[in-house]
Amino acid sequence: MEWLASPTFRTVLLGATLLGAVSGVIGCFALLRRQSLLGDALAHAALPGVCVAFIVTGAKHPLSLLVGAGAAGLCGALFVMLVVRGSRIKEDSALGIVLSVFFGLGVVLLTRIQKMPAGNQSGLDQFLFGQAATLLEGDVIVFSVVGVAVLVVIALLYKELKLLCFDRAFGAILGFPMRGLEVLLTVLLVVVVVIGLSTVGVVLMVASLITPAAAARQWTDRLSRMLLLSALFGAISAAVGVVASASVSKLPTGPSIVIVSSALLLVSVLAAPRRGVLWAALRARRTAHRVRAENLLKDVYRWCERRGDFETFVPLTIVMGMRGEPGRRLYRTRDRLVRRGLLLVDGDQLKLTRQGRREAARMVRRHRLWEVYLVRRLELPADHVHRDAEAMEHALTDELVEELGALLGHPEVDPHGQPIPPREPLTEPTK
Numbered sequence: 001m002e003w004l005a006s007p008t009f010r011t012v013l014l015g016a017t018l019l020g021a022v023s024g025v026i027g028c029f030a031l032l033r034r035q036s037l038l039g040d041a042l043a044h045a046a047l048p049g050v051c052v053a054f055i056v057t058g059a060k061h062p063l064s065l066l067v068g069a070g071a072a073g074l075c076g077a078l079f080v081m082l083v084v085r086g087s088r089i090k091e092d093s094a095l096g097i098v099l100s101v102f103f104g105l106g107v108v109l110l111t112r113i114q115k116m117p118a119g120n121q122s123g124l125d126q127f128l129f130g131q132a133a134t135l136l137e138g139d140v141i142v143f144s145v146v147g148v149a150v151l152v153v154i155a156l157l158y159k160e161l162k163l164l165c166f167d168r169a170f171g172a173i174l175g176f177p178m179r180g181l182e183v184l185l186t187v188l189l190v191v192v193v194v195i196g197l198s199t200v201g202v203v204l205m206v207a208s209l210i211t212p213a214a215a216a217r218q219w220t221d222r223l224s225r226m227l228l229l230s231a232l233f234g235a236i237s238a239a240v241g242v243v244a245s246a247s248v249s250k251l252p253t254g255p256s257i258v259i260v261s262s263a264l265l266l267v268s269v270l271a272a273p274r275r276g277v278l279w280a281a282l283r284a285r286r287t288a289h290r291v292r293a294e295n296l297l298k299d300v301y302r303w304c305e306r307r308g309d310f311e312t313f314v315p316l317t318i319v320m321g322m323r324g325e326p327g328r329r330l331y332r333t334r335d336r337l338v339r340r341g342l343l344l345v346d347g348d349q350l351k352l353t354r355q356g357r358r359e360a361a362r363m364v365r366r367h368r369l370w371e372v373y374l375v376r377r378l379e380l381p382a383d384h385v386h387r388d389a390e391a392m393e394h395a396l397t398d399e400l401v402e403e404l405g406a407l408l409g410h411p412e413v414d415p416h417g418q419p420i421p422p423r424e425p426l427t428e429p430t431k
Contacts (some may be wrong), residue, residue, distance in 0.1 A: 014400035024234025027209035045076025218272035301360035313349035368414035414416030
């Protein structure tokens with residue numbers, strides 16, 4: 001654990017954490033504008049700029065390399081814009097062209113540099129996969145200044161950038177320079193990509209940009225919260241990745257950061273309350289249980305209605321045959337309704353309680369009102385509306401049902417001549 005007291009470790013930890021937070025923030029805008037590949041293309045486009053800067057200066061000076069990377073990244077972004085606006089090539093194709101052409105040029109230049117007298121000591125190949133362990137205090141200072149500048153610009157232009165992401169046309173109508181904002185956002189993205197190359201490298205930079213933003217998107221629908229969460233996820237990924245790299249021998253920092261970030265994304269995709277896969281499956285299961293319970297009550301009600309006797313017990317086999325429901329599933333639904341006090345059971349026979357009849361009448365009312373609406377308003381044939389009403393009745397709220405009834409003039413029968421239960425079902429069961 002001696003590495004905890006190492007100044008190098010603290011420097012790397014601080015630099016990577018700052019980069020993770022800033023990358024997470026700027027990555028949100030790229031994600032929302034469906035330009036996730038733009039960061040990848042710019043990272044690959046920066047590689048030849050780094051090589052050209054080394055060839056020109058003959059030294060691995062951090063500032064000159066960053067300037068070269070930034071210039072090449074801006075050229076790549078400008079090329080994408082010109083191709084998209086001046087030709088029929090789509091943006092994804094333009095990004096693919098920039099990524100492949102610039103990266104190919106960068107690899108060629110790296111090969112040439114290796115043949116130079118000082119090429120073997122250049123260390124430029126670290127820009128491919130990153131080498132966070134080589135960060136110096138000067139690099140952290142640069143990260144801090146650039147990162148704060150990027151965040152300040154985003155804070156000052158938050159509303160305008162929000163319009164750019166969600167409603168560019170409306171922003172243009174209000175008089176905002178949307179094209180200029182787009183260029184500015186691209187420049188900010190280039191700046192963040194350039195300062196991140198030495199940490200996670202060309203290949204993994206897009207993960208540092210998009211993965212925290214994608215994870216944050218699972219937890220919220222508000223941009224402000226998404227920015228904060230993405231910055232937090234990016235910072236946590238970087239910090240944990242650096243600690244893991246320092247703890248395990250020969251474990252690279254850049255890939256460690258990406259793995260932690262990907263783990264956060266996986267947890268978010270699975271467990272986020274509104275969009276998580278697990279919660280969605282749970283909601284779907286609850287909905288299916290509710291629909292089966294409502295259908296069972298309604299089927300018992302309709303059978304009793306045809307018999308003209310709501311005090312009679314209905315054989316379970318009859319209910320089973322009405323929908324072809326599997327016996328095991330039907331028994332589980334029956335047991336849930338019994339526990340809720342909506343059904344009485346006598347062997348394999350069912351009977352609605354007072355509360356159960358009230359709930360069943362409410363569902364029948366929804367179904368038949370919707371059938372009336374489909375026939376009267378949409379002019380559908382009466383024999384074509386049952387299936388649609390079966391699906392819609394479970395989605396209608398009580399308030400919407402009453403509005404629907406008022407709109408239709410409070411009809412008393414459905415298109416098939418069946419009575420529509422009143423708004424307040426009878427409290428006493430009648431025969």
